[in-house]
Amino acid sequence: MDAVFAVLAILLLGVLMLAGASVRVVTQFERGVVLRFGQLRGDLRGPGLTMIAPVADRLHKVNMQVITMPVPAQEGITRDNVTVKVDAVVYYRVFDPVRVVVDVQNYQAAIAQVAQASLRSIIGKSDLDDLLSNRERLNQGL
Numbered sequence: 001m002d003a004v005f006a007v008l009a010i011l012l013l014g015v016l017m018l019a020g021a022s023v024r025v026v027t028q029f030e031r032g033v034v035l036r037f038g039q040l041r042g043d044l045r046g047p048g049l050t051m052i053a054p055v056a057d058r059l060h061k062v063n064m065q066v067i068t069m070p071v072p073a074q075e076g077i078t079r080d081n082v083t084v085k086v087d088a089v090v091y092y093r094v095f096d097p098v099r100v101v102v103d104v105q106n107y108q109a110a111i112a113q114v115a116q117a118s119l120r121s122i123i124g125k126s127d128l129d130d131l132l133s134n135r136e137r138l139n140q141g142l
Helices: 002-022 097-102 107-125 128-133 135-141
Strands: 023-026 030-036 048-051 057-063 067-077 083-092
Touching: 002 023, 023 030, 023 057, 030 097, 057 097, 067 107, 083 107, 083 128, 128 135
Parallel strands: none
Antiparallel strands: 023 048, 030 057, 067 083
C-alpha cells in the first residue's frame, strides 16, 4: 500500500512540475509570440496567464510601451562645410510584435542605426542657420 502511495505521489509531483513549466504570465504592457520548434504558432498571447507546451514551445515577450532611446552625439558636416555635433532622442513603440520577433534579429539596434543614419543625413542636407533656427522642420524631416 505504501508503494502505491509513493508512485501516486511521484506521478502527482511530475504532473505539477509539467503544469508549472507550461504556465507563463504576460503582463499588461506585453504581448507574447509563441514559436513551436521555431515555427510561428497561433495568434498573439495577450495579458494574463497563458499555456504553452513545455518542451516544444518558446514564448517571446515583446514590450508594447513607448520606449525612449538616446541617440549618441553625431558629428557631421553641414551643406555649408561647418562641422557640428548633434544628439537626439528617439521615441518608438512596437505595433507588430510578430514582425519584431520573426523579421528582425535585434530590432532595438536596428532602430538605433536608422536614427543615427537619419540624423547624419539631415545634418548633411542642412545649412548651419537651418539647424539653429528651424528645429521643428528638422524634427519633421527625422
